[in-house]
Each structure stands twice: as C-alpha cells, then as structure tokens.
Amino acid sequence: MKEKALDISDALEKEKRGHDFLAMDKDGYIYLILQGVDRQKAKAACDRFKKKLESVLVGLTVSCSMATFPEDGETQEALMRKVTISER
Numbered sequence: 001m002k003e004k005a006l007d008i009s010d011a012l013e014k015e016k017r018g019h020d021f022l023a024m025d026k027d028g029y030i031y032l033i034l035q036g037v038d039r040q041k042a043k044a045a046c047d048r049f050k051k052k053l054e055s056v057l058v059g060l061t062v063s064c065s066m067a068t069f070p071e072d073g074e075t076q077e078a079l080m081r082k083v084t085i086s087e088r
Contacts, residue, residue, distance in 0.1 A: 004056060004057060007056050008030075008053065008056055008057070011052050011053065011055075011056045012030070012032070012049065012052070012053070015048060015049055015052050016032060017034075019035055020032060020033060020034050020035060021033040030053075031083075032045070032049060037068075038068070039066075039068045039071065042066050042068055043066065046064040046065075046066050047064070049064065050062045050063075050064045065082075065083050066083065067079040067080075067082035067083045
C-alpha cells in the first residue's frame with residue numbers, strides 16, 4: 001500500500017468536494033467526512049470512492065461503511081463507533 005499512497009491520495013483528493021475532510025488513521029483506514037449530505041448522498045459518495053479506489057488498487061477489494069448524523073449517532077464518538085464496528 002505504501003507504494004500506492006500517492007496515487008490513492010491523488011485519486012481521493014480529485015473525488016472529494018472542497019469542504020469535505022479526508023483522513024487516514026494509523027492502521028491505514030481512510031475516512032471521508034462529508035458535510036451536509038443525507039444518507040442517500042452519502043451512499044452514492046461511498047460507492048463512487050470505492051470504485052475510484054478499486055481502479056487505483058487493481059486486484060484488491062475495497063469496502064466502505066458509513067454513518068450519518070443524527071441517525072447513527074449524535075456525537076463524534078458514536079459515529080466513529082458505528083463506522084468502526086461496521087468495517088472491522
């Protein structure tokens with residue numbers, strides 16, 4: 001993955017909107033925080049980013065999980081717990 005890090009970063013930066021946040025944790029999990037979207041738009045963004053990542057990481061399967069405010073939690077901790085439980 002390290003040799004693809006720049007390609008991954010470039011691909012995701014091109015896909016995200018200017019006011020969205022992109023981060024990676026110490027385990028290599030990538031987080032995209034979308035502002036002002038409902039569950040349907042978040043699902044579409046997940047699908048779009050997954051497809052883009054799979055085009056960069058040929059041969060690897062990419063998974064995506066999401067949490068929306070306030071349906072899945074009203075605090076940062078609750079939302080991260082929802083995503084972490086779904087993903088890992």
